[in-house]
Amino acid sequence: MSEQTGPDPIIQAENVVKTYASGTEILEILKGISFTVSRGSSAAVTGQSGSGKSTLLNILGGLDTCDSGSVRISSPKAARGSSKETAIELFGLSETALTSYRSRQVGFIFQFHYLLKDFTALENVMLPAYIAGIPKKAALEKARVLLDDVGLDSRSHHYPSQLSGGERQRVAVARSIINDPDLVLADEPTGNLDPGNSGLVAELLYSLTEKWGKTLVVVTHDEAVASRAEIRYVLEAGRFRSQPEDSL
Numbered sequence: 001m002s003e004q005t006g007p008d009p010i011i012q013a014e015n016v017v018k019t020y021a022s023g024t025e026i027l028e029i030l031k032g033i034s035f036t037v038s039r040g041s042s043a044a045v046t047g048q049s050g051s052g053k054s055t056l057l058n059i060l061g062g063l064d065t066c067d068s069g070s071v072r073i074s075s076p077k078a079a080r081g082s083s084k085e086t087a088i089e090l091f092g093l094s095e096t097a098l099t100s101y102r103s104r105q106v107g108f109i110f111q112f113h114y115l116l117k118d119f120t121a122l123e124n125v126m127l128p129a130y131i132a133g134i135p136k137k138a139a140l141e142k143a144r145v146l147l148d149d150v151g152l153d154s155r156s157h158h159y160p161s162q163l164s165g166g167e168r169q170r171v172a173v174a175r176s177i178i179n180d181p182d183l184v185l186a187d188e189p190t191g192n193l194d195p196g197n198s199g200l201v202a203e204l205l206y207s208l209t210e211k212w213g214k215t216l217v218v219v220t221h222d223e224a225v226a227s228r229a230e231i232r233y234v235l236e237a238g239r240f241r242s243q244p245e246d247s248l
Contacts, residue, residue, distance in 0.1 A: 009074065010182060010215050011037040011060065012087070016069035018055055029055050030066070031238040037231075039074070039182075042206060042216040044226035047235035053219040054187055056235070059090070060217060061106050061185045062098040066091055075105055075182045103132055107176030107214070109205070111188040113168040115160040115175075121147060121167075122156040125175045132179055139178070146174035149211070150204050166197030173205050177212055184209050186218040190225055202228060 018030040029052045037043050045053050058064035059071060072087040088101065102108075115124045126143035130136055147156050150170040160168055169189065176184050189205060190198035202225045209216040220226050234241045 008039040009036040010039040011035070011217070012070070012072040012074070013060075014070045016056070016059065016066045016071060018052070018059065018064070018066050029238055030059075032069070033238075033240060035233060035240065037215060037217060039215055040210075040213055041231065042209065042218070042229045044229035044232045045217065045219045045235060046221070046223075046226050046232060049221075051235040052238050053235055057185050057187050057217065057219050060183070061108060062090055062093070062102045073101075073105065073183070103128070104179060105182045107179065107181040107184040109169075109172050109176045109184065109186040109189045111191040113160070113172040115168055115171060117160050120157050120159055121152060121163065121171045124160070124171055125178055128175060129178045134179075142178060143174070146177055146208075147171070149208055150174045164197070166193055166200060169193060169197070169201050170204060173201065173208060177208060177214065180212075182215060184214045184216045186216065186220075188220055188222075189218065190220070190222050198222060199224065 013036070014034045016030050016033040017028070020027045020029060033056065045056065047053050055064065059066050069091065071090040073090060074087040090098070090101070093101065115121075116127070119127065122140065122143050125146055126136075126139040129139035129142065144153065144156065147153050150173055152167060152170055152174070155163060155167060160171075163171065169192075173189070186205060190201050193201060202222070205218070206216065206228050216229075218225065218229065226232055
């Protein structure tokens with residue numbers, strides 16, 4: 001079992017198994033993964049292509065489900081107005097409940113930015129909040145703050161086609177925070193960037209999630225990105241190495 005120790009775990013996963021059918025063959029992608037991640041920390045998951053990194057991240061984000069095991073996410077938002085923090089079990093949630101979880105408790109960053117081409121940088125950042133029911137004025141104000149945090153206040157009214165690759169990914173980083181999620185999940189966030197922009201985006205990703213008190217889990221092939229995390233997990237053939245690797 002690979003585990004990050006800490007007094008306040010936000011992720012508690014136990015014996016997570018995920019398989020896919022490929023013709024007549026059953027591929028076991030995750031083979032009983034167990035780990036915890038502490039609230040407010042940063043964790044990097046590395047490993048070769050096909051080791052199950054993105055599958056694990058998708059399960060944590062409610063984009064995919066495991067075949068067996070337990071994934072519990074602790075959150076004040078799950079307590080429905082109570083001052084006590086509770087945990088929700090992702091395995092077995094309805095699609096409606098998973099949709100609510102994804103929109104309220106998780107911020108996503110992918111290798112491709114997925115910005116809407118007909119919306120400005122500011123509109124792309126504020127849109128998830130507006131869809132979630134935040135008044136437009138309040139959503140715009142927070143989006144402006146987040147764009148300033150990633151150094152793009154002067155580019156807020158530019159469209160994605162008018163931004164560089166690094167700038168587009170910085171917009172995506174800002175967008176991941178807009179709904180005040182408990183978790184920020186990043187899947188190869190610098191995979192399409194040159195080394196200079198990769199370093200800048202990685203620095204903003206770690207500093208912004210720390211500033212806003214978020215828990216960050218990042219999947220990456222980039223050693224420089226992984227080395228910034230407080231703790232590292234290495235996936236090999238669907239399993240973690242016996243112990244996580246401290247990065248600090």
